[in-house]
Amino acid sequence: MSHKMRQRDSPDPEEQELDTDIRSIRAEIQTLQHRKRILTTSLLSTKTLKTHLNSAKQQQSQQQLSSLNDLSPLTTAASSHTSTNHHRIAFGATSFPFKDPSPNTTTPNLLGIRIDVCARNGRFAKPYYILLRQERGRGEKTKRLRVHRHTIPAFISVDRLEGTYLPFTRGKDDDSGSDSDDSDDDDDAGSGPVKKGGGKGRGKKQDLLAFVRELRRELVAWHLRSDAVEFLREKLGLLRDDGDEEDGETSRNDLGIVGFEATALEARYVRVEWEDGRIGRFKLSNSGKVERAVFMNDRGRDKQVEDAVMRGGGRIESLLERLKSIS
Amino acid sequence: MARLKTVRAPTTASLPNNLRIPSTTPALTKTLSKLSRPALLDLALIWLEDHNVKSSPPYLQPENAGDNDEETLPYPAAETIAEVRQAYIDLRDRKCGKREIIERILEGDWRHGISLRQLAMADLRYLDDRPASLRWTALELNRLDTKPKKKGEDTSISELDWSANIPRMQATSFVKALQSEIAPLVKAHYHLARSSTLPLTILRIFIIDSPYQTPRQQPEIFTDATRIIYIAFPDSCPYFYTSSITTSPAANASTTTGSIATDPRTLQRLVREAIPKALSRPHDRFTLKPTALAAKNLPTLLALRGPGRSTSSNGAFSIFADSALEGSPLDPRPSNTVSADEHMRGRDAAPMNEDKENADYPDASVKPVRSTKKRQSGSTTDGTLSPDSKKRRLAVESRFGTVGSSIAPAPLDRLDIRLLDTLNANSEEEADSDRNAATLTPAVSLTFSGSDVIGGIRKLAEMGVVDPERMPSWMTGEEAVSTAFIRAGKRVQVDG
Numbered sequence: 001m002s003h004k005m006r007q008r009d010s011p012d013p014e015e016q017e018l019d020t021d022i023r024s025i026r027a028e029i030q031t032l033q034h035r036k037r038i039l040t041t042s043l044l045s046t047k048t049l050k051t052h053l054n055s056a057k058q059q060q061s062q063q064q065l066s067s068l069n070d071l072s073p074l075t076t077a078a079s080s081h082t083s084t085n086h087h088r089i090a091f092g093a094t095s096f097p098f099k100d101p102s103p104n105t106t107t108p109n110l111l112g113i114r115i116d117v118c119a120r121n122g123r124f125a126k127p128y129y130i131l132l133r134q135e136r137g138r139g140e141k142t143k144r145l146r147v148h149r150h151t152i153p154a155f156i157s158v159d160r161l162e163g164t165y166l167p168f169t170r171g172k173d174d175d176s177g178s179d180s181d182d183s184d185d186d187d188d189a190g191s192g193p194v195k196k197g198g199g200k201g202r203g204k205k206q207d208l209l210a211f212v213r214e215l216r217r218e219l220v221a222w223h224l225r226s227d228a229v230e231f232l233r234e235k236l237g238l239l240r241d242d243g244d245e246e247d248g249e250t251s252r253n254d255l256g257i258v259g260f261e262a263t264a265l266e267a268r269y270v271r272v273e274w275e276d277g278r279i280g281r282f283k284l285s286n287s288g289k290v291e292r293a294v295f296m297n298d299r300g301r302d303k304q305v306e307d308a309v310m311r312g313g314g315r316i317e318s319l320l321e322r323l324k325s326i327s
Numbered sequence: 328m329a330r331l332k333t334v335r336a337p338t339t340a341s342l343p344n345n346l347r348i349p350s351t352t353p354a355l356t357k358t359l360s361k362l363s364r365p366a367l368l369d370l371a372l373i374w375l376e377d378h379n380v381k382s383s384p385p386y387l388q389p390e391n392a393g394d395n396d397e398e399t400l401p402y403p404a405a406e407t408i409a410e411v412r413q414a415y416i417d418l419r420d421r422k423c424g425k426r427e428i429i430e431r432i433l434e435g436d437w438r439h440g441i442s443l444r445q446l447a448m449a450d451l452r453y454l455d456d457r458p459a460s461l462r463w464t465a466l467e468l469n470r471l472d473t474k475p476k477k478k479g480e481d482t483s484i485s486e487l488d489w490s491a492n493i494p495r496m497q498a499t500s501f502v503k504a505l506q507s508e509i510a511p512l513v514k515a516h517y518h519l520a521r522s523s524t525l526p527l528t529i530l531r532i533f534i535i536d537s538p539y540q541t542p543r544q545q546p547e548i549f550t551d552a553t554r555i556i557y558i559a560f561p562d563s564c565p566y567f568y569t570s571s572i573t574t575s576p577a578a579n580a581s582t583t584t585g586s587i588a589t590d591p592r593t594l595q596r597l598v599r600e601a602i603p604k605a606l607s608r609p610h611d612r613f614t615l616k617p618t619a620l621a622a623k624n625l626p627t628l629l630a631l632r633g634p635g636r637s638t639s640s641n642g643a644f645s646i647f648a649d650s651a652l653e654g655s656p657l658d659p660r661p662s663n664t665v666s667a668d669e670h671m672r673g674r675d676a677a678p679m680n681e682d683k684e685n686a687d688y689p690d691a692s693v694k695p696v697r698s699t700k701k702r703q704s705g706s707t708t709d710g711t712l713s714p715d716s717k718k719r720r721l722a723v724e725s726r727f728g729t730v731g732s733s734i735a736p737a738p739l740d741r742l743d744i745r746l747l748d749t750l751n752a753n754s755e756e757e758a759d760s761d762r763n764a765a766t767l768t769p770a771v772s773l774t775f776s777g778s779d780v781i782g783g784i785r786k787l788a789e790m791g792v793v794d795p796e797r798m799p800s801w802m803t804g805e806e807a808v809s810t811a812f813i814r815a816g817k818r819v820q821v822d823g
Binding site for chain 2 (some may be wrong): 037038041042045077078080081082083085086088089100101102103104105112114116124125126127128129131149150151153154157158262264265266
């Protein structure tokens with residue numbers, strides 16, 4: 001009903017009002033249902049409930065046990081999911097098996113790696129996935145891992161990372177080092193509910209752990225960089241309206257900065273613009289420092305601002321305070 | 328308004344922005360009438376904006392000119408720019424046809440001609456409105472390793488910047504570099520603009536084979552589509568797209584009568600080859616690599632060769648790109664109990680906006696309509712479908728992931744497949760005629776075309792025409808290409 005009524009040509013204002021009411025109530029119901037689901041599943045995985053169930057199991061008679069058993073699949077599913085989540089939160093990189101549905105593939109069993117990155121607002125970004133396949137090189141006995149598919153943003157060169165850490169052709173690294181690394185990796189993932197899928201024939205010179213570590217570092221650094229830019233934009237009051245000049249100058253942002261944004265998606269370079277026409281650009285390192293800065297005013301390079309930006313370790317977070325100190 | 332007799336000397340400079348094409352050129356009317364009415368009005372107002380008006384000034388009443396024949400014209404010249412602006416704002420509210428607006432532009436306010444820049448803006452506006460109006464080819468920029476890699480360099484690995492594989496581009500300096508690459512060969516006009524609808528920077532290059540600043544060619548040549556190349560640079564990824572050459576054979580024949588260098592095709596190739604050179608810097612060289620993808624739709628290219636997650640996980644793997652499989656680690660619900668739809672939607676808001684406490688609610692408020700719809704459709708199909716077709720639906724879902732569904736649209740308009748299988752590859756009867764069959768590779772080419780090829784194959788699979796379990800993965804769009812050589816169901820690289 002409300003779908004049809006939603007059209008704007010509905011003439012009766014009263015009807016429209018009722019429609020909006022219905023819509024908002026439906027939304028409310030949905031919200032509450034959502035919340036209920038979250039709460040029930042959270043409740044199922046609580047430790048108290050588990051211990052309670054366990055103690056009940058020991059004490060109760062046989063008939064009551066069956067009713068408890070009905071409940072147990074739910075609790076086991078919930079608790080296994082919780083521990084998966086704990087691994088994802090704590091380690092950030094977990095592995096899982098995946099089966100390639102393609103009938104023509106020679107490597108149907110893929111090793112999936114999931115990387116979780118926590119963003120500034122306390123939420124997790126969409127997980128990143130890499131799927132690795134095992135392939136036998138020419139004249140080799142052991143199988144080696146190769147990147148099959150991934151969801152890493154294009155500015156991080158998975159190809160180059162793969163070339164360095166998962167070389168497909170024969171390398172010259174020492175065997176023992178990477179082997180011990182690998183076993184560590186197995187421990188991390190294996191203790192979790194996520195099973196390691198077919199990591200057996202891993203080539204000796206390949207260092208999966210380092211590959212994942214570097215990749216994750218790069219992803220985290222990217223998120224940190226864009227979060228830092230976002231944080232400074234927030235501080236400058238540039239988030240909501242796009243640089244209303246009079247307002248920005250007087251109330252929210254006494255530095256007179258009207259533009260502060262990353263030049264591209266990877267948030268490596270940040271462009272700053274003042275309302276009096278001064279502009280600047282700086283490079284942000286993976287560790288959150290300003291690596292290089294160029295600021296221009298009417299007469300050319302503005303060394304004072306550049307010094308201020310680079311001073312004191314050049315932390316991005318305190319950039320505005322340093323700029324304030326010179327203005 | 329007779330032009331002063333100027334000395335014409337060949338230069339290497341680019342064609343000036345303010346080079347005017349006489350507004351009597353019929354081709355101009357054609358170009359402008361491709362645009363919609365609101366787009367035309369928008370465009371005229373953009374031309375009149377403060378920072379544009381210098382390069383595209385409208386015709387104003389001369390200060391002390393007597394009103395000789397001005398009055399008799401249908402569009403008397405305005406006195407100030409503000410007046411012209413107001414005229415177009417008024418036109419917006421008034422009911423009048425597109426024709427009238429074009430007439431006003433060409434015979435009234437820009438009667439002295441449309442500048443090259445204005446023409447470029449009109450073309451780009453058209454591109455924004457109709458992202459599927461051109462055919463695009465995606466190319467990859469590959470960094471050339473100038474230093475041969477040595478084994479002793481392991482110490483520096485940690486300092487390597489893995490996210491530095493994209494050429495850094497500063498628009499104006501890139502255009503300058505490109506100009507100096509092309510200039511000795513052809514004369515060109517460059518216009519660089521940001522797409523208003525997509526995360527793209529589009530460079531429009533108009534090429535002409537004349538060394539002179541004010542070419543004496545027919546004015547029609549300025550609207551000749553074969554002389555225009557569009558290059559689109561998506562943000563933060565090592566790809567770029569060029570508009571493909573769409574010459575009709577007749578037009579091609581007429582232009583090739585001249586020397587080879589004047590053929591638009593050659594000119595376009597020159598420009599294309601100059602791009603990696605213009606992006607390169609000392610010790611930082613790039614080359615071009617074809618990516619076997621051409622499509623009509625810019626959003627498709629962005630999805631398949633763009634900065635995002637879906638660039639290298641398509642087909643069955645699109646569930647990862649859209650993260651339709653699992654939720655955030657903070658979600659207490661086991662992931663198999665949550666619909667894929669919800670996984671994908673719930674996350675969109677997550678990394679970017681809103682404070683976390685309230686973020687769930689706007690999401691939830693969007694849900695009712697869609698999820699009930701989904702449930703309804705699911706239940707009706709479930710109710711009527713046999714277990715066989717249910718199994719098929721699951722198979723289709725596992726093969727196609729989210730591709731071809733309405734949630735992640737990346738329509739391919741054409742898919743060319745060349746099968747390289749030899750005849751005796753899998754049939755035993757021909758084992759005895761090995762000596763003949765070994766060389767017998769029939770040339771089998773398949774060409775699919777339509778508005779959404781992969782989506783169509785998915786539909787066929789859902790209807791049971793195509794066996795979803797046995798079909799090769801190129802049919803699911805997993806390879807994300809539009810031309811492929813296939814051997815034994817797998818894509819192979821064929822040189823040449």
